Amino acid sequence: MKSLLVTANAESTGKTAITLALASIAQERDGSIGYMKPKGTRLQSNVGKTLDEDPMLAKELLGLDAEMHELEPVVYSPTFIQQVVRGREDADEVRKRISEAFDSLAADQDQMFLEGGGLSTGNIIDIADGDIAELVDAEVLLVCSYNRINDVDEVLAAVDDIGRDRLRGVVFNRVPDGVYEELEDDVVPFLEKRGVPVVGIVPREKHLAGVTVQELADELGADVLTDVAMDGFVERFSVGAMGADAALRGFRRTKDAAVITGGDRADIQSAALEAPGVKCLILTGGHRPSGAVLGKAAEKGVPIMVVQANTITTVERAEDVVRVGRTRDEQTVETMVELLRNHADVDALL
Incomplete structure (x- = not known):
């Protein structure tokens, strides 16, 4: 044997x-x-x-x-x-x-x-x-x-x-x-x-190499706010905690990424929606984005989801989902x- x-x-x-x-x-x-x-x-x-x-x-x-x-x-x-x-x-x-x-x-x-x-x-x-x-x-x-x-x-x-x-x-x-x-x-x-x-x-x-946006939303227990396809793959995460210009430069260098940021950061959310490698936005703190951001996301076909947890907790949980999923x-x-x-x-x- x-x-x-x-x-x-x-x-x-x-x-x-x-x-x-x-x-x-x-x-x-x-x-x-x-x-x-x-x-x-x-x-x-x-x-x-x-x-x-x-x-x-x-x-x-x-x-x-x-x-x-x-x-x-x-x-x-x-x-x-x-x-x-x-x-x-x-x-x-x-x-x-x-x-x-x-x-x-x-x-x-x-x-x-x-x-x-x-x-x-x-x-x-x-x-x-x-x-x-x-x-x-x-x-x-x-x-x-x-x-x-x-x-x-x-x-x-x-x-x-x-x-x-x-x-x-x-x-x-x-x-x-x-x-x-x-x-x-x-x-x-x-x-x-x-x-x-x-x-x-x-x-x-x-x-x-990753999980779908839908799988990520399910595992995070997120509230999905957009009616767009959820079959994109997420392999990595980018945390939006800087100024909008710096964020946009960073987002444009990544691919197959989910952007995690506060639900009150409309500037970061808008910058993320301009980057082709961003597959979804995860907004923390239970804050819903503005109607303008939701409209832009629908136009771009980028899912937006909201979680109640703070950004640090969400990043840790999301990385764990991708790592073991x-x-x-x-x-x-x-x-x-x-x-x-x-x-x-x-x-x-x-």
Whole structure:
């Protein structure tokens, strides 16, 4: 029985989608597979319990019969961390819990897929991803982003953290077109000369790189004020807290962005509506914009939504929606399956 732990050197690299896609491919090949996420980090409240959304999605998509306490033996919540710091969690007991859950899930399976929770997450009680790989004797797939040449340092640091003896390979995911050639021609040969196998370069896929305006509005509980299309994709945010002229210059340099600003800042709102890369406006503080701004938004086809929270809280919540919202459903995983088949050495990964 083989085990593969999928980890990443940063957040929002597509780790969940890749883990579930590989498990799906292995399952399609008539292999019996198991899945677990030893540390539940993407938490939500569910029927009175705090659980990780990723194992719940895996349970549904892969048809798993396992119980949630096995799929997610450690709920890595702020409460758990506090208990660790106060000396109320025993490291050996926690590791035993993970090991026993793994053994139960792995029984009679051809391959186990483990979704990591972070290279550093869990260090306080010796359950970082490298520790877990050693605990269950798993090889490791490292998922990395690549946007500039400096990122090579981060990749090598992550490889050293994992240990080269356990490294199955590196997959670069969501690679922008502008750096794809540099990565393929220069960086990959450099890494392979350093003994780091690169098993995939997956290009950026727009539909996996953000959330729609409608999804963002739903997650924020926003009141949508315009009757225009809500299918635009948002990948980033721009906070309108400066003068109108400076704001317009900044907005024009961004793309696929939501502008978050106070509902009383008509000057910022008007400037945002002049920028082609702005996909929607999120107005904070419960303030509705003027009729002139609403009319201009309708003319430009730019959605405007209002939330009751302040700007700082809204920015934090919106960024969290985009960060964790990419692996949402079966279609997302199916898209990743095709991307891996076309841009990665799936045989090497499995």
